[in-house]
Amino acid sequence: MNRSISEFALIARYFAPLATDRAALGLKDDACVLEEEAGRETIITADALVEGVHFLPDDPPELIAAKALRVNLSDLASKGATPRGYLMALALPRQIEENWIAAFARGLEADQTRFGISLLGGDTTATPGPLTIAITALGTAPKGVMLKRGGARPGExxxxxxxxxxxxxxxxxxxxxxxxxxxxxxxxxxxxxxxxxxxxxxxxxxxxxxxxxxxxxxxxxxxxxxxxxxxxxxxxxxxxxxxxxxxxxxxxxxxxxxxxxxxxxxxxxxxxxxxxxxxxxxxxxxxxxxxxxxxxxxxxxxxxxxxxxxxxxxxxxxxxxxxxxxx
Amino acid sequence: MNRSISEFALIARYFAPLATDRAALGLKDDACVLEEEAGRETIITADALVEGVHFLPDDPPELIAAKALRVNLSDLASKGATPRGYLMALALPRQIEENWIAAFARGLEADQTRFGISLLGGDTTATPGPLTIAITALGTAPKGVMLKRGGARPGExxxxxxxxxxxxxxxxxxxxxxxxxxxxxxxxxxxxxxxxxxxxxxxxxxxxxxxxxxxxxxxxxxxxxxxxxxxxxxxxxxxxxxxxxxxxxxxxxxxxxxxxxxxxxxxxxxxxxxxxxxxxxxxxxxxxxxxxxxxxxxxxxxxxxxxxxxxxxxxxxxxxxxxxxxx
Missing domain, CATH: 3.90.650.10 (PurM-like C-terminal domain)
Structure with missing residues (x-):
């Protein structure tokens, strides 16, 4: 990581603006808080992307961001859930440049707007290994309507x-x-x-x-x-x-x-x-x-x-x- | 990773038994579903641990598991939340042995029992880099009681x-x-x-x-x-x-x-x-x-x-x- 920017400056500059949902508490509290509602369910899924395994090192950062979000949103889609937001644990190699982060954040922002979701929280850390993006996405649905894998019957x-x-x-x-x-x-x-x-x-x-x-x-x-x-x-x-x-x-x-x-x-x-x-x-x-x-x-x-x-x-x-x- | 075991067998053998909460759907659906309740809030935090950064390569797997869970539970504790469970995205180096996974799962199980929580979902993937454990922990509290960082006043x-x-x-x-x-x-x-x-x-x-x-x-x-x-x-x-x-x-x-x-x-x-x-x-x-x-x-x-x-x-x-x- 370019040492001209600290972790907190990085979060303030690139990630806090993505925390548009009040539930994210502006990323200032290391936690988000979601009000529950009678008759509804929260549906949560988690998928991680690793450089060299799920995306290629020279893929554009905007597209890596989009893919990291969308594989999780796809899980929510298949459950019939309406997406609300996501938490993201980002493990960054030290050699990554600030302009990479900036482009990655732009990719997240574009898809947040497209899909009506907000960054809700997460964690940023250094890694001696490949860039790793672990996203946990949250959706909501009326109670009892969630689609599952176990409901099929013979003859369908x-x-x-x-x-x-x-x-x-x-x-x-x-x-x-x-x-x-x-x-x-x-x-x-x-x-x-x-x-x-x-x-x-x-x-x-x-x-x-x-x-x-x-x-x-x-x-x-x-x-x-x-x-x-x-x-x-x-x-x-x-x-x-x-x-x-x-x-x-x-x-x-x-x-x-x-x-x-x-x-x-x-x-x-x-x-x-x-x-x-x-x-x-x-x-x-x-x-x-x-x-x-x-x-x-x-x-x-x-x-x-x-x-x-x-x-x-x-x-x-x-x-x-x-x-x-x-x- | 020892090739004698597939990802699905790994999940079935070591992680599905940790999904004790019905909300986890036995880890069969790539998502968990939590019923919401009027007057309550869901509090969510995420923290990742990277080998060589947050723990040492020769730390016992049971203790790495405990630390990965506890740093997240500590966040929930500081909010006044009661922990419910967690999702875990695990990026495993190929050389890791099955007995390491077994010991890691035992560490999770011991702390799940101690703290009354369940594995709720997650993701397992290979990584060419260091072992990375990204945990998203969920807690609950009555509406409005969550402790935040922004509530202090001068003279306290x-x-x-x-x-x-x-x-x-x-x-x-x-x-x-x-x-x-x-x-x-x-x-x-x-x-x-x-x-x-x-x-x-x-x-x-x-x-x-x-x-x-x-x-x-x-x-x-x-x-x-x-x-x-x-x-x-x-x-x-x-x-x-x-x-x-x-x-x-x-x-x-x-x-x-x-x-x-x-x-x-x-x-x-x-x-x-x-x-x-x-x-x-x-x-x-x-x-x-x-x-x-x-x-x-x-x-x-x-x-x-x-x-x-x-x-x-x-x-x-x-x-x-x-x-x-x-x-």
Whole structure:
């Protein structure tokens, strides 16, 4: 850290202005205080991002800030919660520059405005290791409406929002694993896919709509198949996915073609779309728009366990690795 | 990380058993849900510990767990809050062994039982850097009683709980900066001082009592003088401390003798005692027992700003560095 600024000056200059909610007490008290309300629930989630693991060292600070917030907001979205704010524990390498912090804070501010949330508290410390951003996000919902993973029943439809695999494609492009040159078919989709990796969209409006429709829900972070495996496990049933139904963007289909490409998309992770189950009695069509995003039917639940991927001929498609392995 | 265990197996084996509160949903939902209650407030604080910065690499895992929890519980104590539980984002170096995790989880479990709290959620990830433990702790209190830093008025008494500087002495001993041999006067106090560094005692019972007595409060983490500086700043007044009145253990007084020793004690940090102000109308004596700990009057508030340390002759004692500098 540039020694021209102390921890307290750093907080006063860059983070206190982000504490717009009165509950944050201006970050002066090392704690926030939220008034409780009868008939409501507070929903809390925590996700940490580590440089070199969850983002790349030369990613723009504004985008790292956005991603750190949005992966947490995505969790709240998948619960049907309305986000309120977040606490952030920031471990900063000593060599980080003040202008990096300034850009990071601008990224937080932009998304705070976009999503109507406030910094509520946190902690800033030095680390001899990589930049680490641990965010705890708080949301609220009327009592009893929160979406969980354990509510699915056999014989329901399985849906997912948006398109799957884009972020995985974007990461691959950023890591230079695919040679691309300006003007070729793949390069034309690069910026879209990279943006999908760097700046996921928490499906907050969809999550609220799903309170009245879905029996179970989660956000897709580790990979569609791996994450649906959590619904299958907690709800004690099997999920059958139709490979051809898994929604993919034209950009990703060009990058990752064929059935292999579908498997890669369904196991790449970082999508931050919402996957959910809904009873047939809800009468949902195979594709429709809800909360500002297209939602697509991709399969159904059945008795049993695990997740099975079927091709158009009804044969099982092998899935060597269902999702991202953390360690 | 020992590859014989996956992230999910790690959570199931070591962390799910710590999620004793129903609000944690058995850690199956990547979120916890807390029912709100009219007339109450939720108080939330976050503090991260980084290996090599806040604890030593060869510290026992049980004690690292205890310290990570207790520094957060100490924050809640100083607010007068009753702790409910915590979320934990754990960034684990790949070389860490499963038996380290097992011992760390045992440390958490012991303190969960001791303090009546539950793991509520969190995140486990790999890191190429040092072990990092980011804890967000939640407490509750009746509406309006939370203790803050900004409530002090000029002409009040300033108090602190327990003894000051022990942890700083313990750290110095652990770092081997003082040569000691078994049997000498210093060595006989080693285990007490080291224990005070490694396993701070959150003053939860005292904090509850202070709801009705204190005008401002905080916990002493960076150093008594530095932290009282926060009360002075936020309350917009000056604090005058009597050096001789600052309570020190006989073990620390032997390690750090004289007036220099008092300055070191008052600036060393890691005490996790509660410092507070109280109006004279409360009629508190110069020393008394409250919430299971001795509380000592160490000075008074006055108009002005900053913290001044006076010796017995009433002269100002120079304080080169009021507390721990984070970076």
């Amino acid at each position: 439809a399985v849906y997912v929002s948006g398109t799957i695999g884009d972020a995985g494609g974007g990461l691959q492009l950023l890591q230079g694993r695919i040679a691309s040159s300006p003007g070729n078919e793949i390069a034309s989709g690069n910026s879209f896919l990279i943006e999908r990796y760097r700046r996921p969209t928490p499906r907050l409006a969809l999550g609220k709509e799903l309170r009245r429709l879905a029996s179970a829900a989660l956000d897709v972070s580790d990979g569609l198949i791996a994450d649906l495996g959590h619904i299958a496990e907690v709800s004690k049933l099997s999920i059958v996915l139709e490979a051809e139904a898994i929604p993919r963007s034209p950009e990703l289909a060009a990058l990752w073609p064929g059935q292999d490409g579908i498997v890669r998309a369904a196991t790449a992770g970082d999508d931050y779309e919402i996957a959910f189950t809904a009873p047939l009695s809800a009468g949902l069509p195979a594709a429709f728009s809800l909360g500002g995003v297209t939602v697509t039917k991709i399969g159904y639940t059945a008795p049993g366990d695990g997740v099975v991927l079927l091709n158009a001929a009804g044969n099982v498609v092998p899935v060597p690795r269902p999702g991202f392995v953390h360690f | 008494a300033v108090y602190v709980s327990g003894t000051i500087g022990d942890a700083g002495g313990g750290l110095q001993l652990l770092q081997g900066r003082i040569a000691s041999s078994p049997g000498n006067e210093i060595a006989s106090g080693n285990s007490f001082l080291i224990e005070r560094y490694r396993r701070p005692t959150p003053r939860l019972a005292l904090g509850k009592e202070l709801r009705r007595l204190a005008s401002a409060a905080l916990d002493v983490s960076d150093g008594l003088i530095a932290d009282l500086g926060h009360i002075a700043e936020v309350s917009k007044l000056s604090i005058v401390l009597e050096a001789e009145a600052i309570p020190r253990s006989p073990e620390l007084a032997a390690l750090w003798p004289g007036q220099d020793g008092i300055v070191r004690a008052a600036t060393a940090g890691d005490d996790y005692e509660i410092a507070f102000t109280a109006p004279l109308s409360a009629g508190l004596p110069a020393a008394f027992s409250l919430g299971g700990v001795t509380v000592t009057k160490i000075g008074y508030t006055a108009p002005g700003d900053g913290v001044v340390l006076l010796n017995a002759a009433g002269n100002v004692v120079p304080v080169p560095r009021p507390g721990f500098v984070h970076f």
